[in-house]
Amino acid sequence: MTPILLTVYPDECDAFGHLNQASFLSLFERARWEMLRAGPGMDLFDRTATWPAVRKTVIEYHAAAFPGDVLGFEQDLTHVGRTSFTMRQVARRARDDALVATAEFLFVCVNRQGRPVAVPQEFNEFMAARRRRAGEVHRLTVNGVSLEVEVRGDGPALIFIHGFPFERSIWAHQVAALDGWTRIAPDLRGMGHSDAPDLGYNMETYAADLAALLDLLGVDEVILVGHSMGGYIAFEFLRRWRDRVRGLVLVDSRAEPDTVEGKRNRDATAATAREQGAEALAETMLPKVLGTSTLDGEPATVERIRAMMAATPVSGIVGALGAMRDRQDSTPMLPGLAGVPTLVIVGDEDELTPAAQARAMADAIPGASLVVIRAAGHVPSVERSVETTDALLAFLESLP
Structure with missing residues (x-):
């Protein structure tokens, strides 16, 4: 997102020539208003009879700023509730991109009587559109957990859903290649660069x-x-928010639950992960998740997948x-997915979810x-990225 550029003036500095703390608050606020001025207008909250009242502020100062410095301010929402939202702002010195300060502001929207009211929809839509246009990686807080997500x-x-x-x-290949679509790719909780709490993991929470x-x-x-476990999450999402689903793609996934033996293997x-760490898990899983063609002929891909698994918290x-x-x-719900356009993708060398199992799942979903x-093995989006x-x-071009 394009930063808001503001100049530091002498009257905003203390006796030693540093931009003082009170002036920093003013600059952060000015940057927010400038953002609105360039978008829906500074009167957005007046038009909606709503006012964003600051409830909490956390600021961290990283470097000094002096008269004449030009600071670039970036604004992003990290959380939106019914009546409140949290905005993260970052200030960098324009000439050398040095990080000067970071801040988080928690706002509660109130009406003229001081009572909480809903965050204006126009404000939500404006901030969401800015994020989509930016095509950047963000950290967004949902359900108390910070997720890293790429939006393009x-x-x-x-x-x-990985x-x-x-x-x-x-x-990566699919997100980069599919122009004309809003592509959202998060790291799930507990994986990648997202927060990894000790508790709070089930399909309902992921969804x-x-x-x-x-x-x-x-x-x-x-x-x-949804890929593999991502398919399980997709099924759970469908159970709860089917009216939000325009289509479904299941990649090397399955509908059946774990068998008794499968549950024992999970435990x-x-x-093993607790006692020996993620690297031991990676070495064990590597020959299972990649096809023989990849294992035998693509050492760079093998190392990429191994390193990815070994880095999981x-x-x-x-x-x-x-x-x-x-x-x-999820098997009983498959016939009921009539009306949800569905594509099933599977690698012909996948031993975890064999092609025969994928074919049976596709046959059970009307019109899939x-x-x-x-x-390709279990990860065709990487092993055969172009074909996937x-x-x-x-499939997307066939949708009504």
């Missing part, structure tokens, strides 16, 4: 995180693209394993189509 483009929305134990970069994220981004309707894998690993172990059986990606993107694009 404009148009109908896709949300890419599997276990990966992060959003498995979708609720995504719903809250879409709310924060101003997205009402979305196409779910054993969690114990142990708390996130253990939490995800428990969530997968305890997930519902199946694409088998050749020479092509299959996804053909």
Whole structure:
């Protein structure tokens, strides 16, 4: 997002020539008003008979600023509730990009009688549009957890839900290539660069995180693209917010729950992660998640996937394993997905979710189509990225 540029003047500085703390607050506020002036107008809150009252402020000062310095201020929402929102602002010195200060402001919207009222929809839409245009990586807080999410483009929305134990970069090719769509790719809680709490992992929570994220981004309707565990999350999202789902893509996923043996294996894998760390898990899983064509002929891809798994926080690993172990059986809901355009993608060398299983799932969903990606294992979005993107694009172009 384009920063708001403000100049430091002598009357804003203390006896030693430093920009003083009170003036910093004024500059942060001026930057917010300048942002509105360049967008929906500084009278936005007057028009909606709403006022954003500051309830809490946290500021951290990183470097001094002096008269004549030009500071660039960036603004972004990190949380939106019904009557409140949190805005993060960053100030950098324009000449050398040095970080000068960061701040978080918690606002509560009130009416003229001082009573809490809803955050104006026009403000939410303006901030969401700025974020989509920026095509940047953001940290957004949902359900008390900070998630890292990449947002690119404009148009109908896709949300890419990665599997276990990966992060959003498995979708890098698809996110980069699908122009004409708003592409949303978060790191799930406990994975990638998102927060990894010790507790709070189940399919319901993962799905609720995504719903809250879409709310924060101003997205009402979305196409779910779920890989492996991401498919399980997509099923849970459908259970709770089917009216928000325009389409469904399941990549190397399945509808059945874990067997008794599968549940035991989840617990054993969690114990390994606790005792030996994520690297031990990565070494064990590597030959299972990649196809033989990749393992034998693409060492760079093998190392990329190994490093990605080895970097996953142990708390996130253990939490995800428990969530997968305890997930519902989604098989009964498949016939009821009539009316939800669905694509099933699977690698022909996938041993975790074999092509025959994917074919049976596609057959059970009315109108679903199946694409088998050749020479790919469990992660075709990485192993055969072009072919996976092509299959996804053909599906998107077929949507009404």
